Amino acid sequence: MASVTQLGYVGIGASNVEEWEHFATDVLGLQSNGIDDEGNLSLRMDEYSHRFIIKPNGKDDVEFVGWQVTDEPALREMAEQLREAGIEVTDGTDDDNKSRRVEGMIKFEDPEGTPTEIFYGPPISYDKPFNSPRAVGFVTSEQGLGHVVLHVENLDRTVKFYRDVLGMKIxxxxxxxxxxxxxxxxxxxxxxxxxxxxxxxxFMLQTQTMNDVGTTYDMVLDQEMPLTRGLGRHTNDHMTSFYMKTPSGFDVEFGWGARTVDDATWQVQRHEKGSIWGHRAPAAVGVK
Structure with a gap:
């Protein structure tokens, strides 16, 4: 069975691409590749040529989620798994591949209607190293971009899809x-x-140092940016993080220090609380 290997990229539909470029670079520390002829902004956070694509369509929500597989045979196997599960799959066109800068891709919607792409052969730019405007480093590599959290109406159905069709593990x-x-x-x-x-x-970005989280948190407080939840530590991944609003109205989690999973020893757990401490609402942390 083929399985996705990492969260490769995320597409976001936005009302204000210029505001997104300012937020992504000056606050999050991502590197801008600039805005192309179609008005799309692409953003870097590591050796990949892009991890985010911001499209000027006013949607202010996720536009697509891109999952990576190892190679073309894995992509073809994944397409077959999807079709056997009753999912309509289309191959990416030459224009699609050029737009995402990948060797090949397929497109479909998950059971909740979220546009989803699976690709192989991402563009890597070791010759042009990632250069954060804020000197922030991110944990990516084999762990991918970070994470996304999606709202769904039918949890059981969607869990079965991502586990049994895309090969993810709970x-x-x-x-x-x-x-x-x-x-x-x-x-x-x-x-x-x-x-x-x-x-x-x-979506979540994980930094390489706690200082990157702390200095960003101070900046958010000092400049009275829209904070959603103050500093805290999660129960399940042990991430120390805070949450703030993006220009599109959903949140970004900015964190450090998450534990990793070793499938040889990991056992599924259940938690009743999301945080060990903190992650309080703005009023509770003294934000105006």
Whole structure:
């Protein structure tokens, strides 16, 4: 059975691409590749040529999620698994591959209607090293971009899809959330059963040092940016992080220090609380 290996990239539809470029570079520390002729902004955080694509369509929600596989045979096997599960799959066109800068890809929707892409052959730019405007380093490599958390209406159905069709493994549960891994990162995907106006609850970026989280947190407080949850440590992945609003209205989690998964010894757990300490609402941490 073929399995996805990492969260490769995320596409976001936005009302204000210029505001996203400012937020991504000056606050998050991502590197901008600039805005192309079609108005799309691409962003780097490591040796990959891009990890985010921001499209100027006013959607202010996830536009697509891109999962990586090892090679073309794995991509073809994944396409067959999807079709056997009753999912309509289309091959990426030459224009699609050029747009994503990959060797090959397939496209489909998950059971909740989230546009999803699986690809192989991402563009790597070792000759042009990632250069953060804020000198922030991120934990990526085999662990991928970070994670995304999606709202779903039917948790059981969607869990079965990501586990049994895309080959992800369940890490643990917290109340009405299910967490999945596909590499040593504790979770690259989480699903929360909740009706919400947006599909995307948040995406997460993991820094290489706690100082990167602390200095960013201070900047958010000093500049009175929209903070969603203050500093805290999660029960399941042990990440120390905080949450803030993006220009599109969903959250970004900015964190450090998550534990990893070793499938040889890992056992699925259930937690009733999301945080060991902290992650309090803005009023509780004295934010105006």
């Amino acid at each position: 890490s643990d549960f917290i109340r009405n959330l299910a967490f999945f891994h596909c590499n040593p990162r504790h979770h690259s995907l989480a699903l929360i059963e909740k009706k919400a106006p947006k599909k995307l609850n948040h």
